[in-house]
Amino acid sequence: MVLFALQITAELENLTNLQPQGGCDDPEFTYLFKLKCQSCGEPTQKETALSLSESVPLPVGKGTTNLIQKCKFCGREGTVTMMPGRGQPLTEELSEAGKFAPLMVFECRGYEPADYVFGGGWKVQSLAGTTFDDVDLSEEEFTEYDEKGECPVMISKPSSTFVVLKN
Template sequence: MVLFVLYVKADLENIEKIEAPPLHRWCLDLKEPTGDERRQGVWVSEEEELEVSGSRGTAHFLMKWPGAKKESQLTVVRDIKKLTRAIGAEDSGKFVPFVGFDCRGLEPYGWSPEDGYKVTAAGETSVFEDVNLSEDWADYDEEGDQSVGVYGVEYKFGITKVK
């Protein structure tokens, strides 16, 4: 299986980890691999299980490009052993393989980090739910008596083969 892996980098201030909770909604920009068609701001959710036409399989997102004979599909793949993981305190300023997308007939080229992320303060003293990472985010951890923040979020996509 060929996966498109979303790598995320951010500068962290007193942050233990950043995660996308189960059933997270991903906002992606998609393109047709063999043409010029593009779709921006497409929401993909692990909560949706769609039947793939002519197959026994399912996907989290289906679409048909103009003139295409078959549906294109995307499936969110989490917890790929020894690859994808949450962003940890030691990852500040480094790209981390955050999540994978199994794609057929489409390719992700953009990601909007919007809201829905879970941020845990250093020392695991506080957990901040539904954090929007589209801009720099800062708050105060009263339990840990420390300021916390996620700054300069950047991303890139990489391709990897998984058995």
């Protein structure tokens, strides 16, 4: 079992607190990324979609997981379980420092996550306090005008990384 933390960053202009619409542990937020088989090393062809609201029983023992999937190349089965409670929003300070914010932790057995894909379902606040809901980052840029703060706001160059955590 290996724990992977999905960490994100982006350039934020007059914005702070970028996170999923319902917070970092939003059960309805969908994470899209490719997986790589730890046995044969082959990546999945399509992105895998995971959310906290969807779980399946483990085939052996008790408990649940968010994904059970067989590798199409070697036939090995693997699981990915989401572990909420460790995420935090991407703040203006982290963005300006070029640092990443942890978003979600995944316990992986047989797979490792790779190539996170930004989509919709984000929220962010302007420095003046205006909240922008259901922000779509699939085009890798969000621009708007903050009437309250009387300034343009922008999210650009979103990027992500998966970091191995020590148990």
